[in-house]
Amino acid sequence: MKLYYSPGACSLSPHIALEEAGLQYEAISAPTKTKVLPDGSDFRKVNPLGYVPYLVLDDGTGLREGPAIVQYIADQAPDKKLAPPNGSLARYQLQSWLNFIGTEVHKSFSPLFAPGTSDDAKQAAKDRILGRLTWVDGELAGRQYLMGDDFSVADGYLFTVTNWAKPTGLDISGLKNLAAYRERVAARPAVQAAMKAEGLL
Known part of the structure; x- marks a missing residue:
């Protein structure tokens, strides 16, 4: 998984969730002001809305919006109890x-x-x-x-x-x-x- 984040922005929330879950991921800085990724490319080519957080799954699927992303992360590590079971x-x-x-x-x-x-x-x-x-x-x-x-x-x-x-x-x-x-x-x-x-x- 790849988490696109901007330091101190709301993307810190899924960053914390990934650390709590103990999942393998890569964190990529996507500054909210410049939209320029470390490789020099435009973040808007990854997420057309141009804001963080944005999570790219191993199969290339993108997931946006923090509350959805953190629940997805929690469900990948149910033993960590970061979210109650679905349907409860x-x-x-x-x-x-x-x-x-x-x-x-x-x-x-x-x-x-x-x-x-x-x-x-x-x-x-x-x-x-x-x-x-x-x-x-x-x-x-x-x-x-x-x-x-x-x-x-x-x-x-x-x-x-x-x-x-x-x-x-x-x-x-x-x-x-x-x-x-x-x-x-x-x-x-x-x-x-x-x-x-x-x-x-």
Whole structure:
């Protein structure tokens, strides 16, 4: 498998999932700004949409969108329990978390990275994100991870997007459960390995 990623972007989530799963893969840097791959070719020839993450399977099939990619990865290593079994209520709860993180948190950061966003629009985005993460903070009370005691691919995703708080000036220091949770996730060897590979440590 080949994972196309951009350092620190949302592609860190499947990068963490691959490390947690212990699968063989090649990580290829595909910078979001330049779209130029290490061999000098245009990333858009691989993924016409030009964004990461993008996973290419051994047979050449491409898979896009982080929440789909991380579930695929989890299903390749069921013994690692990165996702509950397909068809179970717990699996739908995992998908609920992945959708929530993707639509309510991840996409809400977009105005903070877009050049030309007004200060008012940036503040509105920060208020929205903080409101969503305050709810998450409450959900984490008494839990090790989003799904309970077991780390799942949703945790890698939430960790990835909450990493963007500091560079965008979003103060989440008051969310104590989330802070402790982020420390737990950051300490995992697979998370350390993925971040080191992306030059984030």
